[in-house]
Amino acid sequence: MKNERDEQFHRFVAAKRAGLVRTATLLTAGDAHLAEDLVQSALTKLYVAWPAFQRADNPDGYVRRTLVNALTDERRRWWRRRERTMAELPEHAAAEVPGGELSDGLRAALKELPPRMRAALVFRYFYDLDVADTADALGCSEGTVKSQTARALDRLRAVLGTPLNTPLTRSFS
Known part of the structure; x- marks a missing residue:
């Protein structure tokens, strides 16, 4: 059974998720998969800190900060540092990237x-x-x-x- 907090969070996600994915895609320079991961991490952190988020003077700033922190955390992961970049990617389907205006x-x-x-x-x-x-x-x-x-x-x-x-x-x- 959902409580009021869950309902509020659900309405927030329904209203803001698309914009968060667009921002995350820009922050990751077009990496749609990483952007989705960042948004998921940020939303998880927001849910845990929902009472603090509701008391925030600048809720949009709070969300942006959470998204940037999620990116910073992602870049610090040990396996990310060990990844090797390749000049050419293997064949894969082209993904529709939000913010494709770049x-x-x-x-x-x-x-x-x-x-x-x-x-x-x-x-x-x-x-x-x-x-x-x-x-x-x-x-x-x-x-x-x-x-x-x-x-x-x-x-x-x-x-x-x-x-x-x-x-x-x-x-x-």
């Missing part, structure tokens, strides 16, 4: 960024969060967000071959 070049360039830099760009330019909200989501200072964003944009420009005087952020619109 060009392949931009998606590949984002994949080259460290997770924290990628998260700073996603929150600042894809979700148009200000520096303070991005810092809150990442659990860092505003200065760190500014420097991570600037470095990430410089790296993307170098990878994409975009001149430094051309605003790369137009690609994110």
Whole structure:
């Protein structure tokens, strides 16, 4: 038998899951499978901390922070560090990736960024969060967000071959 907490959580998941998967897909630079895993981990953590989530001043920020923490936890797993990357993947079916509006070049360039830099760009330019909200989501200072964003944009420009005087952020619109 479901209680009120379960009903509230179910309504939350029904309303927000698609957006969480879209955000996670951006944070993982298009890895739909990892994005699904991150959302599942984040939702599990939210369910456990549901009373704290309901008391949060900024519920959207709480969810973003939980998602970034899930990504950080995933990157720290011992087996993840031992994985070998391959130049060519074996044949597999193409997956429908939410957030498919990214060009392949931009998606590949984002994949080259460290997770924290990628998260700073996603929150600042894809979700148009200000520096303070991005810092809150990442659990860092505003200065760190500014420097991570600037470095990430410089790296993307170098990878994409975009001149430094051309605003790369137009690609994110």
